[in-house]
Amino acid sequence: MTRPFNFAPGPATLPLEVLQQAANEMLDWRGTGMGVMEMSHRSKEFISIAEQAEADLREILSIPSNYKVLFMQGGAIAENAVLPMNLSRGARVDYAITGSWSQKSAKEARKYADVHVVASNESDHHTTLPAYGSWQLSDNAAYVHVCSNETVHGVEMHELPDLAALGSNAPLVMDCSSHIASRTIDWSRVGMAYGGAQKNIGPAGMTMVIVREDLIGHAMAITPSAFDYKVVADNGSMYNTPPTYAWYIAGLVFQWIKQQRETTPQGELTGLAAIEARNVAKAALLYGYLDESGFYTNPVAVNARSRMNVPFFLPSDDLNDAFLAGAKAHNLLQLKGHKIVGGMRASIYNAMPLAGVQALVSYMKDFAVSHG
């Protein structure tokens, strides 16, 4: 069959080339006679896969050498607890609320630390980004937590807060699950970035933690050893058996990112720059159409609109079922919005080609004409 365009919010569509290579290597990785799933994590074969993946991610995201890259388990939801266990020392921590994910993070952190909310867009139904200058930062927070892309509400930070300039000495910690590897990261503003892999990186079941090494080593006594960043770092993410196959797939995705090329008016871009340019173009196409359609609406403030997750509404919820059925008939899958927000949501991660967004917009136009 024709490969459909899959707009799922995560687990999400993966590059076709990655899936093809994984299928080809399933029974025999490079003449070893073993599939990657069958390799001991201590084998030299798997260690070479693991080290290459880390090196490629460091290259793609320009991760400075004084940051540890940890391959963990549990997803961002587990990290909501694991983070304060590791970095809070049970003391004051600052949280910015910009959507359902940061709200969930703050709630879980209250089990372990004194959580102070520095800003919230709740009164705007999580459709805006509170101006950084208005944040009520603590004097003594162990860290300041943000969700840099809210998957459910479609709110993205296009520039990270400069905490030092705002008068805070705390490191910024960001849950970047749903836009990691979609754009560059200004590490001078970031102490730790973390995220589930199941959007832009690979299969569900792996969690990336990228943390400045001076921040670790002070975990609370109740921290499970398997989730103590220092223990994980000291053991090369192999204190417990890592999710080896997910690590391998992530490595294939990193290779794919490095191979991307995109010709733009500014010249030919490669790697993450190519990916980011494509993401900008995809988002511009979809938001541009939403705003001009006079039929569909997106509720998010223009400066806060996510390049990755685009919630939108039809004029009436009564049209939703027809829209989704028609979309499926056009090979456009998984467009139903999150139950908290309702309506539709198109997740357009790295592996969604521009052609997918073009096909979606084309279908949306036809649907608007026939139902307008």
Add this chain to the structure above:
Amino acid sequence: MTRPFNFAPGPATLPLEVLQQAANEMLDWRGTGMGVMEMSHRSKEFISIAEQAEADLREILSIPSNYKVLFMQGGAIAENAVLPMNLSRGARVDYAITGSWSQKSAKEARKYADVHVVASNESDHHTTLPAYGSWQLSDNAAYVHVCSNETVHGVEMHELPDLAALGSNAPLVMDCSSHIASRTIDWSRVGMAYGGAQKNIGPAGMTMVIVREDLIGHAMAITPSAFDYKVVADNGSMYNTPPTYAWYIAGLVFQWIKQQRETTPQGELTGLAAIEARNVAKAALLYGYLDESGFYTNPVAVNARSRMNVPFFLPSDDLNDAFLAGAKAHNLLQLKGHKIVGGMRASIYNAMPLAGVQALVSYMKDFAVSHG
């Protein structure tokens, strides 16, 4: 190339049929146009995969309906903390020490509970199984923990302790990572069984927890929500995004187990009974040869020898490198012993065919002749 026999202790060899099906379905699961890795865990497609896998595991292991089956993350090492968080209420817990894994479990539990060691085979270098009648059980333990198969030391419980008959009211909790689904389980003696998937079930990165439902719902306040058995159970193992691809592979392995047939003097056996008969035959062949060889030795007491993990020694460690190199040349992989024990170790899980053990014994005979 000829598929080698892979004796890795985990991640470990998987059934060839499972890998072939996974490769075939990588880009398109049953005409959906999506690979399983790309499916939202909330999609009806993935939910059907997840439910079938649970139903098959319940059937294979005859899990009673009052036990919850949880698909989690972190492996047995994370469970060493997650278990006491969930079941200890911070009070007294009993641990039997039979090898390095139960030792590690007891050490981690001390962070959360009052750990009492009921028995230990440490003075025997973890080569025996302390008689159950000698265990010093507490009057008031929240649970009694055992590792029912010690992967490193090769010690297996062939009959589980009957705690009630031994005078304890506590539920038995067993780490059965390395022999789950290799034999039947007497649930009348078990409150909870858990294990990493990467031996007999599937890829690394998934953790099985099978727990009697009356035991959950009393987690300590510090328990991360993602690891609170009650939260996980109430959300069908989807409170956080589960390791969907590992869950799918596990489902294929469960189907494979159900399809097994083995003709024995007692008639034709199917499913887990066929698997168990094959495991008995494989272990009998290998231990039988070890004992008669006059060259190799296995240090474990006969009544405690594991069907899954068989450590053995050559007459001199000076021969180890030659043995491993020759094994590799004969397509017999990953036989090096764990660093704690030294020597060799053959892990002969469900997916290792009898032919693999025959090939190993044949090679061992030749090696003994040429180096004896």
